[in-house]
Amino acid sequence: MTKDEIIHHLAHTPLTQLLQQADQVRKKEVGDEVHIRGIIEFSNYCCRSCLYCGLRKENKNISRYRMSPEEIVQLALDIARQGVKTIVLQSGDDFAYSAQTIATIIEQIKQKADVAITLSLGERNFKDFELWKKVGADRYLMKHETADPNLYARLHPGKTLTERLKAISVLKTLNYEIGLGCIVGLPGQTLDTLAEDILLIKQFEADMAGIGPFIPQKDTPLKDHPPGDLELTLKVLSLVRITNQTIHLPVTTALATLDPEQGQLLALGAGANVIMPNFTPQRYEKNYNIYNNKAKVTLALTKNLIKRAGRKSGQGKGGSLKCKKLPKD
Numbered sequence: 001m002t003k004d005e006i007i008h009h010l011a012h013t014p015l016t017q018l019l020q021q022a023d024q025v026r027k028k029e030v031g032d033e034v035h036i037r038g039i040i041e042f043s044n045y046c047c048r049s050c051l052y053c054g055l056r057k058e059n060k061n062i063s064r065y066r067m068s069p070e071e072i073v074q075l076a077l078d079i080a081r082q083g084v085k086t087i088v089l090q091s092g093d094d095f096a097y098s099a100q101t102i103a104t105i106i107e108q109i110k111q112k113a114d115v116a117i118t119l120s121l122g123e124r125n126f127k128d129f130e131l132w133k134k135v136g137a138d139r140y141l142m143k144h145e146t147a148d149p150n151l152y153a154r155l156h157p158g159k160t161l162t163e164r165l166k167a168i169s170v171l172k173t174l175n176y177e178i179g180l181g182c183i184v185g186l187p188g189q190t191l192d193t194l195a196e197d198i199l200l201i202k203q204f205e206a207d208m209a210g211i212g213p214f215i216p217q218k219d220t221p222l223k224d225h226p227p228g229d230l231e232l233t234l235k236v237l238s239l240v241r242i243t244n245q246t247i248h249l250p251v252t253t254a255l256a257t258l259d260p261e262q263g264q265l266l267a268l269g270a271g272a273n274v275i276m277p278n279f280t281p282q283r284y285e286k287n288y289n290i291y292n293n294k295a296k297v298t299l300a301l302t303k304n305l306i307k308r309a310g311r312k313s314g315q316g317k318g319g320s321l322k323c324k325k326l327p328k329d
């Protein structure tokens with residue numbers, strides 16, 4: 001699909017038509033399984049100043065926490081005992097955890113549980129990424145957030161899109177399965193930008209992509225900016241599925257927050273095939289408020305949702321499906 005075609009679909013194709021097409025592609029290419037990834041948000045310290053995010057370092061209105069390595073490992077093993085086959089370790093960009101500390105956490109989880117590990121720890125240097133891969137990390141989530149370099153620079157003081165894409169390329173070179181993704185409804189974003197987002201995901205041959213609406217956070221500079229549009233978010237999701245047939249697409253928590261009644265079911269009907277229930281301990285979880293009223297996605301609710309959608313829970317680790325097909329297919 002060309003950029004102009006994508007822009008045309010975003011502007012003019014009825015949502016129902018895109019949903020139908022995305023659902024067909026999803027069914028044919030990745031089937032009915034919905035993969036469950038258990039996420040641990042282990043630290044809300046962050047050295048960045050992203051204008052949309054409640055974890056930004058300037059925010060003095062959240063109480064900061066760090067889980068200890070022992071606590072993280074125990075929780076990961078507990079999640080694995082509940083049958084979840086992927087553990088996602090996420091935090092703000094928090095350099096208080098040394099590369100070695102993170103490596104030890106990965107090693108200990110891998111020694112004791114048969115799970116895939118996804119890291120979502122922001123930008124670190126080549127050596128850190130390399131070490132973590134060596135000790136067993138499988139995947140890395142590093143959303144590109146927006147493919148517009150000027151908008152990127154405005155929203156991420158002191159950072160550039162080029163640096164971000166460089167970090168993603170490094171992860172790819174190191175053989176991580178990689179996750180990109182963008183926020184829909186950022187100030188100044190246009191349909192042109194969203195088309196670029198979709199093309200970037202394709203260009204990087206991403207293994208996964210997280211697409212969620214912008215949700216304002218009360219203690220950020222974007223607190224008065226309206227939330228992203230549900231229909232537009234679903235259109236982007238559908239088009240990512242249509243253009244990247246075997247990609248893993250999570251039902252984002254942001255979508256569950258934007259529309260608590262229908263958001264997740266709608267996403268499952270728009271090509272999504274992954275859900276990430278949250279296992280962050282309750283005493284910390286309320287402080288991981290990247291945006292207002294973040295939905296609490298539990299394992300029980302997730303299983304129920306998969307049933308209601310007429311789908312089935314994934315049995316394996318749900319690794320990348322990108323290379324499963326022979327070229328002639």
Ligand code: 5AD
Pocket residue numbers: 052053054143145182183212213214215216217254290291
């Ligand atoms: N609205 C929507 N998504 C947000 N994120 C951070 N802040 C917001 C917000 N206000 C997303 C970013 C980040 C992920 C962990 O959360 O895309 O990559």
